[in-house]
Amino acid sequence: MTTLSRNAPETIALSARSVRASLGNGPAKTAVLHDVSLDIVAGKWTSIVGPNGAGKSTLLKVLAGVLPHSGTVHLLGRELHRIAHRERARQLAWLGQNEASADDLTVWDVAMLGRLPHQAWLSAPSAADQAAVENALRATQAWDWRFRALGQLSGGERQRVLLARALAVQAQVLLMDEPLANLDPPHQADWLAVVQALVAQGTTVVSVLHEISMALHADRVVVMAQGRVTHHGASGDAATHAALVNVFDRRIAIHAIEGQWVALPKTHPGLPAVVSRSQLC
Amino acid sequence: MMQPRAWWLLWAGVLGALALTAVGICVGSAGFENLLQPLLHPQLDPGRSAMAQQIVWEIRLPRTLGAWAAGALLGLAGAVAQGLFRNPLADPYLLGSASGASLGVALALAALGGGAGMLGGNMMNGSVPVSVFSSSVWVRLGLTGAAFCGAVLAVLLTLVLSRGVGHTLRLLLAGVVVGVVLGAMTHLVLLFSPDSLQAMQAFMLGSTAFVGWTSCVLMAAVWCVCVLVAWLLARVLDGLSLGDATAVSLGLPIAPMRAALVAVLALATGTAVAQTGLIAFVGLAAPHLVRSVVKTTHGHLMLLSSLVGGVLLMAADTLARGLIAPQELPVGVLTAVLGGGYLLWLMHRGQAHEGGRA
Secondary structure, three states, X not given: OOOOOOOOOOOEEEEEEEEEEEXXXXXXXXXXXXXXXXXXXXXXXXEEEOOOOOOHHHHHHHXXXXXXXXXXXXXXXXXXXXXXHHHHHHHEEEEOOOOOOOOOOEHHHHHHHOOHHHOOOOOOOOHHHHHHHHHHHHHOOOHHHOOOEHHHOOHHHHHHHHHHHHHHOOOOEEEEEOOOOOOOHHHHHHHHHHHXXXXXXXXXXXXXXXXXXXXXXXXXXXXXXXXXXEEEEEOOOHHHHHHHHHHOOOOEEEEEEOOEEEEEEOOOOOOOOOOOHHHHO | OOOHHHHHHHHHHHHHHHHHHHHHOOEEOOEEOOOHHHHHXXXXXXXXXXXXXXXXXXXXXXXXXXXXXXXXXXXXXXXXXXXXXXXXXXXXXXXXXXXXXXXXXXXXXXXXXXXXHHHOHHHOOOOOOOOOXXXXXHHHHHHHHHHHHHHHHHHHHHHHHOOOOOOHHHHHHHHHHHHHHHHHHHXXXXXXXXXXXXXXXXXXXXXXXXXXHHHHXXXXXXXXXXXXXXXXXXXXXXXXXXXXXXXXXXXXXXXXXXXXXXXXXXXXXXXXXXXXXXXXXXXXXXXXXXXXXXXXXXXXXXXXXXXXXXHHHHHHHHHHHHOOOOOOOOHHHHHHHHHHHHHHHHHHXXXXXXXXXX
16 A cells, blocks of 8 residues: 655545454354555545445445444544544535435435534524535535425436435535446536535545546545555556556556546457457447 | 425314314214214203213213324324334334234233123222223223333334344334234233133224223323424434435434334334224324325324324224214224225335336
């Protein structure tokens, strides 16, 4: 793992030390994270990438404080599990993958859940809450269907509402697990703009992404494999690209196209081509 | 922010309950007879008015209001169960809590040597008869306590067997198993205490026939407590509907709140079962009915389900009394038939919807 020491001292938003975590119970329990240590720089966008089953989502859950683990996690210098629940919830928002869908809540109600950590128990939403929810729903272009039930939306529309829920928290640190699931390309581009705007305002963003080209838009990239962090570096670094190519068994190639890094899959050299080149032309 | 449709349903619930109260006090063993007239104009026929007053005040009004309270408790319990277990099929009965409650009542009766009470039993010797039909405050409290303990234990047993609430199918199967086993145990207990058998028989079919003012006040008091606690914890249910992890990430202390909600579920079910026996499907149908009209947060859903549950049971009870007068149907039998039909229709409609989407 490369350390970050080239630039001036950076604030660390999240730091994990010797983290181990398991999934499942009893005999089915399997270790997913093996001794992970990681520093997430504040005010930057970090993407976590790696093959399926590398432990990316599990690491994100540990960082969010929603999964039991050994080792320590610090949020802005304070030990995560010592921070009061509501205070932590105001500082750190987490968007999970495949969140159970609250089919009967309206889009507005779901986004308003993001304001729970800010509201006194039983108090009506304040003007600030309303504004935060409106901004979040407009940012994900979900404002027009705010009175519809979540169950009446398509997968991509639902994802945008859940994203709005996480944005509405207005936390300093935002963790997102596969935020682009089911989103079409225009809305992926909108998401990119939202994240870049948040980072410009000083928010720390951490995302788990399987679209490598999207992940390479981030400031920093964490590469994971088999429950370990194998590389952590700037997204433009050749070493980061090499680590990515390695972790995917050299089955991807990273090219610079129109000023963007683009990862393209490569067919396996040993596999027969199902479609011949002449058919493609 | 309460939606217009929710307001509409709220008023429909309140007006429906008032109308059914008026109808309910006029329906008895003689079928429908207008008792409102002698009640409101006593000067026309003082003798008839006094009799009407006695019938209404001592029998029909507590029974009618009791039906509302029991239905309201079941409707609330159903909404809590469906939110808590994130499962639209969860109801107080499917999780075994009602069977647990009735086992609790049967055990209490057998232990205290409770007989048939009004049907004979130990009315003669002057002591307080321990019976499901008793109107003594202490007997009612004791039976409610026993039902509550039974309900809590049954729900916990279901949760242990299903290893948590995460797996819907396992939860429902565990609930069914617990329900069947506890039901069998109830029958076993009754077999060994034949005195209580006849009374329990009527009780297990579900009936509001023996609800007096004591039961009525008890249910109303428990309803107030349950609604208050449920309202306080409604946001937890909203948060939980996005999954446990998201609820935790929102800073909700879900473990203690979930325990409190299970307690509300058991208290509401236990109290209703201890007064009126096993009345099926009200707890399942009420939240579904509300959701088919308005999509709203759990705070409103629980309140509206409770109102709708009360109206449903009141309507069913009035029907049960009037349909084959002077005979009377056990209201539990009627709700089972009507509720079962409603559920089938719901399933059919659900399939049609899915088919349309695919």
